[in-house]
Amino acid sequence: GAVVSQHPSRVICKSGTSVKIECRSLDFQATTMFWYRQFPKQSLMLMATSNEGSKATYEQGVEKDKFLINHASLTLSTLTVTSAHPEDSSFYICSASGAGVVFAEAFFGQGTRLTVV
């Protein structure tokens, strides 16, 4: 299947600082990227959907000023957690979907474990 790479895989940051997570589609053009958050023993919760070149669409209850999403190219989307606090500690996962029938499914990155101390 197609490859989606997420970086970093783990990050520890101090409370109040910002953290940027990158999501890259390595072998296809990702017209749409999705960002998820997953707390321990829970399912993935969709945070936002971004289409290349346009503003992200956030799910209800997700603060768009806190979770900044940029999807400036067909191979890269970034999620920036601004002014992170301990309650933002979570597993963040991106996925990418391309155009066309072959890419009807979405492919997921390996996730980023964020710990805010």
Added chain:
Amino acid sequence: DAKTTQPPSMDCAEGRAANLPCNHSTISGNEYVYWYRQIHSQGPQYIIHGLKNNETNEMASLIITEDRKSSTLILPHATLRDTAVYYCIVRAAGNQFYFGTGTSLTVIP
């Protein structure tokens, strides 16, 4: 919002077929059924998807009932590495993937 219902957990003996059910009684005509799995602390892995016909690939088979209100994912010969949480998702092309609670499958030696 997730539109699927799955049993929270299942066990399967190694080497046997694992049959994972999913109910999606409110599925719309243009929505596909997707299956993903997530091994602990990794991103979800795509398994298979289908619209109304049964599908098979190198990983699994997907059986969709004629009324499309339920489906079954079949892992023909389960191995220990198949232990994971399996998610059934219904989604129209181009729309978001909403995950439900999934089924935690444990393959027993």
